[in-house]
Amino acid sequence: MTERTVKKSIKELSPLDVYKLLPRITPPCAECGEKNCMAFAVKAVTREVALEKCAPLLTEKYKAEYAQLRDLLAPPVKEITVGIGDRSVKIGGKAVQYRHEFTYHNPAPIAIDIADEMSDTQILERVKAIEGFRYNYIGRILKLDMIAVRSSSNDPSRFGAVVQKVAESTTLPLILCSFNPEVIEAGLKTVYTNRPLIYAATENNWSKMAELALKYDCPLVVHVSEDLRMLKSLVKTLVEYGVEDLVLDPGTFVGKGLASTINNFTMIRRSACGGDKLLGFPILGASIAAWKERTEPKELLMWEEACLASILLSRYADVLVMHSLEGWVILPNTIWRFNLYTDPSKPVSVEAGLKIFGAPNEDSPVMITTNYALTFFTVESDIRSANIDCFLIVVDTGGLSVESSVAGRYLTAEIITEVLRKSGIEEKVKHRYLIIPGLAARLSGEIEQLSGWQVLVGPRDSSGIPTFLKDRWPPKKE
Amino acid sequence: MANNNRNQEDKGASIKLGPKILDLLRKIGEIELENVEINAEEIEIWIPSLSPAILQQVPPSPEIVRGKPTEILKAEFKPPIQTYSGKILEVKLGATKSEGGSRGKTLTIGGERSPAFYLFEETQLNPPIVSVDVFDTEVSLPKSIRTHVQEVLGDPAAWAKLAVDKFNADAVTVHLVSTDPLIKNASARDAARTIEQVLQAVDVPIIVGGCGDPKKDVEVFQKVSEVAAKERVMLSSLTPDMAEAGILGDVCKAAKDNGHVVLAFTALDLNRAKELNRRLYEFLPKESIVMDLTTAALGYGLEYSFSIHERARLAALAGDNELQHPTLSGTTNAWAAREAWMKMGAEWEPRELRGPIWETVTALVLLLAGVDIFMMMHPAAIRTVKDVIKNISGLSHTRREDTDWISIRM
Numbered sequence A: 001m002t003e004r005t006v007k008k009s010i011k012e013l014s015p016l017d018v019y020k021l022l023p024r025i026t027p028p029c030a031e032c033g034e035k036n037c038m039a040f041a042v043k044a045v046t047r048e049v050a051l052e053k054c055a056p057l058l059t060e061k062y063k064a065e066y067a068q069l070r071d072l073l074a075p076p077v078k079e080i081t082v083g084i085g086d087r088s089v090k091i092g093g094k095a096v097q098y099r100h101e102f103t104y105h106n107p108a109p110i111a112i113d114i115a116d117e118m119s120d121t122q123i124l125e126r127v128k129a130i131e132g133f134r135y136n137y138i139g140r141i142l143k144l145d146m147i148a149v150r151s152s153s154n155d156p157s158r159f160g161a162v163v164q165k166v167a168e169s170t171t172l173p174l175i176l177c178s179f180n181p182e183v184i185e186a187g188l189k190t191v192y193t194n195r196p197l198i199y200a201a202t203e204n205n206w207s208k209m210a211e212l213a214l215k216y217d218c219p220l221v222v223h224v225s226e227d228l229r230m231l232k233s234l235v236k237t238l239v240e241y242g243v244e245d246l247v248l249d250p251g252t253f254v255g256k257g258l259a260s261t262i263n264n265f266t267m268i269r270r271s272a273c274g275g276d277k278l279l280g281f282p283i284l285g286a287s288i289a290a291w292k293e294r295t296e297p298k299e300l301l302m303w304e305e306a307c308l309a310s311i312l313l314s315r316y317a318d319v320l321v322m323h324s325l326e327g328w329v330i331l332p333n334t335i336w337r338f339n340l341y342t343d344p345s346k347p348v349s350v351e352a353g354l355k356i357f358g359a360p361n362e363d364s365p366v367m368i369t370t371n372y373a374l375t376f377f378t379v380e381s382d383i384r385s386a387n388i389d390c391f392l393i394v395v396d397t398g399g400l401s402v403e404s405s406v407a408g409r410y411l412t413a414e415i416i417t418e419v420l421r422k423s424g425i426e427e428k429v430k431h432r433y434l435i436i437p438g439l440a441a442r443l444s445g446e447i448e449q450l451s452g453w454q455v456l457v458g459p460r461d462s463s464g465i466p467t468f469l470k471d472r473w474p475p476k477k478e
Numbered sequence B: 001m002a003n004n005n006r007n008q009e010d011k012g013a014s015i016k017l018g019p020k021i022l023d024l025l026r027k028i029g030e031i032e033l034e035n036v037e038i039n040a041e042e043i044e045i046w047i048p049s050l051s052p053a054i055l056q057q058v059p060p061s062p063e064i065v066r067g068k069p070t071e072i073l074k075a076e077f078k079p080p081i082q083t084y085s086g087k088i089l090e091v092k093l094g095a096t097k098s099e100g101g102s103r104g105k106t107l108t109i110g111g112e113r114s115p116a117f118y119l120f121e122e123t124q125l126n127p128p129i130v131s132v133d134v135f136d137t138e139v140s141l142p143k144s145i146r147t148h149v150q151e152v153l154g155d156p157a158a159w160a161k162l163a164v165d166k167f168n169a170d171a172v173t174v175h176l177v178s179t180d181p182l183i184k185n186a187s188a189r190d191a192a193r194t195i196e197q198v199l200q201a202v203d204v205p206i207i208v209g210g211c212g213d214p215k216k217d218v219e220v221f222q223k224v225s226e227v228a229a230k231e232r233v234m235l236s237s238l239t240p241d242m243a244e245a246g247i248l249g250d251v252c253k254a255a256k257d258n259g260h261v262v263l264a265f266t267a268l269d270l271n272r273a274k275e276l277n278r279r280l281y282e283f284l285p286k287e288s289i290v291m292d293l294t295t296a297a298l299g300y301g302l303e304y305s306f307s308i309h310e311r312a313r314l315a316a317l318a319g320d321n322e323l324q325h326p327t328l329s330g331t332t333n334a335w336a337a338r339e340a341w342m343k344m345g346a347e348w349e350p351r352e353l354r355g356p357i358w359e360t361v362t363a364l365v366l367l368l369a370g371v372d373i374f375m376m377m378h379p380a381a382i383r384t385v386k387d388v389i390k391n392i393s394g395l396s397h398t399r400r401e402d403t404d405w406i407s408i409r410m
Ligand code: SF4
Pocket: A022, A023, A024, A025, A028, A029, A030, A031, A032, A033, A034, A035, A036, A037, A038, A040, A053, A054, A055, A056, A057
């Protein structure tokens, strides 16, 4: 596996390229669930369906076509699976360098470290905290994904015992971390059937690590600090050795070293997307490096790690090893990761109009917001989770949030008055009370004058809606 | 990969037959494509001699015979350098005495010839800068910011001085919120006086922020342009609304006559950004335009801002000369996210850190997308962003120790 002709990138691939290689049985067998092969090809190109859905393709007869198709659709960054079954995670599988080109696949799993010199109670508490991390972000639950057990003791028996302890208390996929092959093997012996990720092969230990990766059939991280030629050489060697599920670690540095870290990650990813197969593997980022030999107060190191993690996630890390477990460190990063991996073609705005929640009647509250997608989803999620029966008027502000649209005059008393008339809300309720967002408070006087509706200024943040309604609805007669 | 044994077994078959069979199968594929009449059964007739048993042994692609390497096999690596036909314009903010102004020094932003911090391609010519937000009137601020500016609230000149002396601001943005017809409706003359006071209090370049009402802003910007003549302030911001209202020319003329820079604001839409720039080119030199493509808060659309900045920068470098302007981020918008200021459960505390980290992460993400100037508020966020800019603007060649985080004892 050396350099070869650059294949078409996912952007250039046409459904026809895929169609040509499909069975094209007439009449279409539709076993894939699509109408015909062409429809299937269209979805296969955008990776909406897996090739394996086409049952005929998997038969002996189409073996060659299947192989060709797999190669054709393989992303430039290989997808590596760590763990087994339900709790396995996929790493890498990126089709492009830049987010706007094509949806990034496989949100980078975040692994939290456990050192083998921690006490048993510490370890169990940490596992519990990792598993227990949950945040409800516009209706999605954000979680942590992996545990990186690292051998600070460099003692095989200690490491083996801790790995076993961790494996007994969690089903999260593991990364086993040591540069000492004996230590790694002690860990692998107990958990290899769970397919942990091995960290790491280096210039010094590579043949022993390669043997372990083959013997226990586990993926392997290749670590060479700041020398991409050596990193690539090591990859070439390991692939030749027969180890094909690799993850790249060019080293994460803080302070003055951060510049080269960012550049190394960027060079690796651009090379991979340009067809360099030896660099076409996922990248491991280690924001835990912020904690190395530092004497600063803990809060400062957490702060640095929070920043470093967001930089690494933005610049191509496909898996991240972290130490901090504090909510304020993890939260911005899990949210940013979620955002980064959303479909870039998803519109900024939602459809405007009258939305109905639950089963409102003629006395139910009427609220108003803008059609900026994130504003709407946030309000929607807050109303839903509190089970409120109400009407919500979504105003077309050109996809601007409440604050910006008030400032930019996309949400004005005139516009609101017109929307109230046109939305049909006046036939649906018999009261005339409109709840406006707190951030639009300054429009209240004008709205009352122009529309004839009474304005109740709601909370500045929609999380306050349930309490607001409890206190203020139904409105007291003046 | 427990496939060692399998490889050994496969070898015989693949070496002798592999490539040939594959060629054959590929050819059949082509024939089938050209001649749709040939159906599946017929193809099997083409290869009657191949029993399924043999076929099974054909690996997906021809495998190379593998011996386990005994030493590291050398591979070449060339940094993936690209060439770009476009370049970002350089825009200068502020003017010194010799240039007719009164600033201690000027700031130049832009000038990039490759994507942000691609130091393997180009050195970072003008590192991005931070402009600190100052308000001309009492505004509601999150508590963790308020505590840092408590003493200067309502006094923009003192606030600006604090921003420069304590927060290390490269520039100061004075938001003339009081001019809002729906708030105080302060006059353009009052606003101009505020700007004069700030210009006297500090000697860094100044950005003048309007209230968002297009008509009022034009009026205020015209007046400010006159009193701050030759100071090369940046007017924030000029919008498509002003163009629609037919008053864009007025404010542009004032900016041009007095030597100022303008910020062209559009809401997450590159076509509109280009359209607005085209309008501005009618009146202004290109070197006096900076773009604000909109900054949404982390968790509230930051990914849109991130991608639009990456797209704009790549298009500009690829030669789109309507996007070759430096960009600005209103990073303080990060505080619109509820996670930045809201009281949450104990596991998310302290809020005093959660808030500023929100602002910081919002800035860092956009820094990597190519933003040249950040409008910010929290001192910790400002400091971090400035530190990161310093650290990633140049490759340091001192040999670093290996990053062994495995053995860290916390
Ligand atoms: S299952 Fe395969 S052969 Fe059948 S219609 Fe779908 S793509 Fe075509």
